Amino acid sequence: MKIAGAKESDIKLFRDKLITFRKKKKITSEELSKHMRVARSTISRWENNKTTPSETQIRAISKYLKVRVDEISNLSLGAPASEIKYSENIKFVKNFISAENSLNMTDQSKSLIELATQLSEKISSCNLIINALLSSLPFMLYIKNTDLKYAFANEHFMKGFSLDKDFSILNKTDHDFFPKNEYAINEMQDKQVLISGKSILSEEGFIPGSRKQKWGLISKVPIYDSAGNIEGIMGYFIDITSFKEKELLEA
DSSP: OOSSOGGGGGGBBBHHHHHHHHHHHHOOOHHHHHHHOOOOOHHHHTTTTSSSSOOOHHHHHHHHHTOHHHHHHHHHHOOOOOHHHHHHHHHHHHHHHHHTTOOOOOOHHHHHHHHHHHHHHHHHHHHHHHHHHHOOOOSSEEHHHEEEEEEEHHHHHHHHHTTTTTTOTTTTGGGGTTTTTTHHHHHHHHHHHHHHHOOEEEEEEEEEOOOOTOOOEEEEEEETTTTTTTTEEEEEEEHHHHHHHHHHOOO
16 A cells, blocks of 8 residues: 555565666666765665665655656655645645636736745755755764654664664653663753753763663753744764773773
8 A cells, every 4th residue: 555644664665676776777876875965875774675764765766766656665656744734835825826816816926936836845855855964974863852752863873772673763752762770861861951951062971771881972952943942952972982992991
């Protein structure tokens, strides 16, 4: 069954067909990685069934390869869920202007439609670029809302906690997968940043959830909306275990 606006766990990439189309069109994995703004190794993991790209990424691949999205995945031909609200807004503007100017649409009205359409396309492109960049960062990163529920976690974060690629982290909390004696530490730091509005930057310590097996530089920064209100938090851990172990041996 073809699906639109699917959960990550429902998405299936037809990897054999992707590879076939890519090679048929003489597009190398390196060229695809550059277009998608991800590492070449990420393309390899997608094609070797180790990870699955997001819905937005799959639709971008189909567009680049000039094939229907339902030929390389179980997604429908409709727009991804993240883009539906934008297309609905554009449709509303078009219908409104058409109703007001059904007999004689002015140049100003036409310009408004064109501007709104261009804005929608740019927002969709920005979403793709941001998701690709965050997913390819070489350290553990997550984003939470003010209720400390996860809105996003990159691939390194998922691997760091041995979470299956199909695991949906959306709206989960630290309680769902952190060791019981460690989730409180991470949660306490996050609350501190949300309440104070002050960042924690490159604080050395054990990476939360690693059962004191990995050292890291821990950073937590508040995320603000356009009005200056805190609407979430971004946390990231840079693994320095090898450097720390060497430092301890030399001490």
